[in-house]
Amino acid sequence: MHFGYKQLYIGGKLMDAASGEKQEVVCPATEKVVGEIAWAGKADAELALAEAQKGFEFWSALSLAERAAWMGTLRQEVLAHEDSLRKAMVYEMGKTYEGAGEDIEALVNGLDFYPAAMSNLHDEIIPDRENTHRHTLVHQPAGVAVAYLAWNFPLLNVGYKIGPALAAGCSIIIKPSPLSPLSAYLLGEILHNMQFPAGVINFLCGPVEEVAYTMTTSRIPKVLTMIGSSASGRRVLADSATSLKRVSLELGGNAPFIVCEDADLDLAVATGIALKYGNCGQICVSPNRFLIHENVYDRFLEKFVAKARGIRVGFGPDQKPDMGPLVTTRDRSRVMQMVADDRAAGAELVLGGGIPLGMDTGNFMEPTVLSNITTDMRCFREEIFGPVAAMMKFSTVDEAIELGNRTDYGLVAYVFSSNERTIRRFTEVLDFGEVQVNGVKYAIYLPHGGIKESGLGHDCSYLALHDYLVKKRITFTV
Missing domain, CATH: 3.40.309.10 (Aldehyde Dehydrogenase; Chain A, domain 2)
Structure with a gap:
């Protein structure tokens, strides 16, 4: 089976890499090429950051109900394309067809769960001891998020990130693993065809030294999130210090x-x-x-x-x-x-x-x-x-x-x-x-997160929302 050539999805558009480079995807079971992807570079990463910033400005201004409606439509489109998405995962990383169903389930559950979870995060009233002021603690979207994903659960990992990010009001750039990028790029085609709001979700894959480093060191992202090895997590932390960013890492285990x-x-x-x-x-x-x-x-x-x-x-x-x-x-x-x-x-x-x-x-x-x-x-x-x-x-x-x-x-x-x-x-x-x-x-509703060298923050549950939200205190004089 061959999935053809898949393009980057940036700013609501399908496009070739600026350099024109492509990368073959090889099936680990047959050792045959099963597809090609546009292979991004630094210029593509910079474009994705700029487009994601525009996407954030639009998406964060929508009401939760409007965001939930878009997420619900995407959920239905994923289900409509479930067979092709499953087969992409089977051929790009050797999953069983049944095992690929776990990825689809996690993706659609994430799109369904997080709008409701977000609606349950209420503003907090802080009593004023002197009765001279009124204080409210509110949640606001943090900004552009960048997600680096592992290859072992290609779309489950996507679901763990886009669910809370979108519900919180953030835009997101997703860099799938070069070992299993086809399913993510297919999802980009689905987003393009359904005319999902431009810049809110972006997919690109390329070398760490150009793509990941460019995005990690940029001052545009306010959230960096990752599923990968502990060594890669430490590198993201070190490279991110060009500005203070929120970081969520799900890393290795023993x-x-x-x-x-x-x-x-x-x-x-x-x-x-x-x-x-x-x-x-x-x-x-x-x-x-x-x-x-x-x-x-x-x-x-x-x-x-x-x-x-x-x-x-x-x-x-x-x-x-x-x-x-x-x-x-x-x-x-x-x-x-x-x-x-x-x-x-x-x-x-x-x-x-x-x-x-x-x-x-x-x-x-x-x-x-x-x-x-x-x-x-x-x-x-x-x-x-x-x-x-x-x-x-x-x-x-x-x-x-x-x-x-x-x-x-x-x-x-x-x-x-x-x-x-x-x-x-x-x-x-x-x-x-x-x-x-x-x-x-x-x-999806149960917290998943590690301590020590296994990470920071959480995937799944309402706790994941906090990686994409900032708290703001608003005080009025009575």
Whole structure:
């Protein structure tokens, strides 16, 4: 399948890059070119900033009801084009067709949820102790927002940003990842065809050194938001210091998956399999370190491996696989090298570790399980971002807590136990932005954010609105 050539979407118009440059998009499953995009440069970034400023002046002047109406129309257009948007994600990054549905759901839910959430943010009356003045605290849109997005959930990430930005009254420039830009560029075509207000949403993709640096260092943006690695987040923070900007960062993770002696093992196994091998393990909230109580370790490992053996690796809507490829050959090599390094250090390879039989084309990797890892191994210390479950034993709750917290990351931790006192202990002292107990749930109305090296601010929930709003105190003399 080939999606043709896609143009930048800036200021309400589809256009070529100023330089005329194009970039090929290669499918990670077939290694074939599946499309071309206009490849932006510094001039295009500067144009996007100028057009977004004009878009902000128009959009911020609209009422919330008017903004909500436009967002509702866009929601319907996304649903009308759902099949083509899903297929773009399947071919640009190897997602399963069903998995791409999560992206569509997040995008349409974001467009639906945030106008209502914004309507619930009321002005705050501050009592005057001397009864001489009247004070009101109001919310106003911050200004132009720039969003840098990761490749693993191309349209889910778009939905997490445009929902709160648009509802708050901000315009936004979105730079998708060069590994998965087709679906975002297709969304630009949808916006163009429906004549969405010019400059309010803009899409461009190009080299970090020209496009991202130009926008990050500009004084025009008032909000910088990002989904990506912790190293990239630190770079954005450093480069942004040309002016004081609001910054929201959802970054890397190293999630512990803690299974206690009294846990429901079947529930823990089913949840762990879904989280670990969904999207080929390329999820920031994917379990990294499986910490299993020594008394149930062997049983858990046996059940987990049995389930993992049944995962169907493949590609395309017709095959309906459970798991697709890693996004690049380099990423597969990185993950396989981690496995090799940890095996050399003493870890036991229980399942997988190689390329599936007959799948030499593409970046496929077998569902993999390592056991008896130690704290000095790479799969314990580093974010795997691939289909590798790394297992180790613990003997006490305090040991599990210490092991779980032994990381610079702080996005999410998972705990399985039937003892309320044990659960309370974990939720109190695990140093993560989210602690999920006996299951997992993500939704547009639930806060998603990390601490430590995992980020600043929140995606999802009403909290995300605060990244795009400023507070203003208005005082009248009585």
